[in-house]
Amino acid sequence: MKIAVIKYNSGNVQSVLYALERLGVVAELTDDPEKIRAADKVIFPGQGEASTAMSYLKARKLDQLIKALKQPFLGVCLGLQLLCEHSEENDTECLGIFPVKVKRFIPENSQEFKVPHVGWNELENLAENPLLTDLPANPFVYYVHSFFAELSDYTIATSHYIHDFTAILHRDNYWAIQAHPEKSSVVGEKLLANFLSI
Template sequence: MKTAVIKYNSGNVQSVLYALERLGAEAILTDDPEQIRSADRVIFPGQGEASTAMNYLKARKLDQLIRDIKQPFLGVCLGLQLLCEHSEENDTECLGIFPVKVKRFIPENSQEFKVPHVGWNELEHLADNPLLKDLPDSRFVYYVHSYYAELSEATIARTHYIHDFTAILHRDNYWAIQAHPEKSSKVGEKLLSNFLSL
């Protein structure tokens, strides 16, 4: 079983590869369409800026490839945001897998709430889903982000920071996590393990 990790103009890819290696997964970092299409599952991680990342994907025709994927697909952090419809970050049209808008956090109290949102916050499950199966009792995961996806019908878990926002999305063969599972200890490890078992 091969997992393709999409290589594009973003950071944080190496830590995802290390996490997959710890789980015993065979993973390859690639932007080659054939390798991505032939993989058993695909992970789309990243940290960075939305418009730059979308330009990279379009230049290599990876944007349409991602829309056509049939195998289990997981977006992580920026990967979640790019799977949405539109991001306020540089007014970016994204991939539109999820009909969801991505907005910037605006703190009501800058002394209490900082942007970016950095740190550990708890997942609240909103649906039964194989990605959320058998998570440890402590469901805290690690976040680093200034933008968030609004709550929607595709939201299967949420987190509260300033207000409620989407923590995990699911639609058809696409899942997406705003937190960094590769940095989220046992909970993140279980989320990735569940994805590899889909």
């Protein structure tokens, strides 16, 4: 099985590669359109800033490529946000695969709620979906983010910080996770394993 991890101007990619290795999969980190097209599955991870990342994708025409892919595709963290329509982070037009807006967390009480949101939160309101098969009871995942995708018809799991937000999205061959599965222990490992089996 060929797994392509999209290389773009973002951090945290190496830990995703290590997580895949622990599952017995050697993925290729690449921004080569032909290698991405030829992959059986594509992963789009990252930490970073939305407008800078979109500029990188557009400069290499990866924005159009991503929208044309037919194989299972998984966005992670910033990858989820870039798959949405628009991000409040520097007023960025994103890929628009999910017609969803990405907004900044606004804490009502800065003493109680810090932004960025960092830590473990439970996945709730899980839909029936191959990505969510056989997760442990009360699944907790690890987050590091200041922006979130609004709830929508494409939300297949939620989490709560300040308010409910989209934890996982699904549309056609595209899935996206706001948390970091590569840092989310057995739950994250199961999410990645489920994606690899789709």
